């Protein structure tokens with residue numbers, strides 16, 4: 001059993017301000033006993049194509065150093081949401097994860113780019129500025145293996161299934177659904193990925209900023225291996241906590257052995 005804290009923070013156009021907010025919220029989560037803490041998608045960059053390149057940083061840039069120091073100082077595992085990464089003149093939506101000594105233990109580049117055009121709703125073309133990652137990411141911690149994916153990645157069940165088959169007992173998803181797709185699909189998708197893989201599924205969104213360039217749905221949540229919500233936020237800035245009970249997960253997997261009953265030879 002361990003405690004996770006999801007920091008549903010309101011970022012700012014000013015990176016220093018965003019760092020100060022992240023520091024305050026992650027510190028509060030650690031003080032309240034969270035051993036694993038997560039930040040949202042693009043926590044230090046406005047979520048719009050025009051900002052991704054100007055805000056991008058290389059892996060040895062100040063934001064990765066900041067996250068590593070924070071994990072070490074607070075003695076926690078930190079899933080560092082996602083930031084805009086610059087590498088070989090390409091820009092990626094990247095999540096870095098750190099152990100309690102601040103070592104970088106995982107790096108996930110968003111695999112599925114958010115290119116959509118919903119009638120009377122949102123149009124977004126991440127591929128106009130971002131390049132996709134090409135790997136799934138499972139990190140090792142002293143508690144369990146944790147899968148990390150980013151936002152739109154959740155809509156491709158194969159990725160979560162792959163991470164579960166690689167041993168992930170918890171999947172953490174820094175994400176930023178919006179006011180078109182959030183009300184329609186957020187709850188259903190997070191609970192479905194938890195249920196069909198019999199994992200805890202923790203999705204962490206930015207708080208909704210009505211003056212910002214993108215209105216995030218908020219609703220950071222933790223879904224259980226039984227497919228229920230353990231905890232869920234509204235749209236405001238807050239920290240969502242939950243106990244990840246690995247014995248409970250094992251018991252669900254024994255009672256309803258979905259992962260064992262797969263018939264890969266059929267599909």
Ligand SMILES: NC(=O)CC(=O)C(=O)O
Nearest residue numbers: 114151152176177178181
């Ligand atoms: N922002 C995303 O990557 C995904 C999203 O908002 C959605 O799938 O809906």
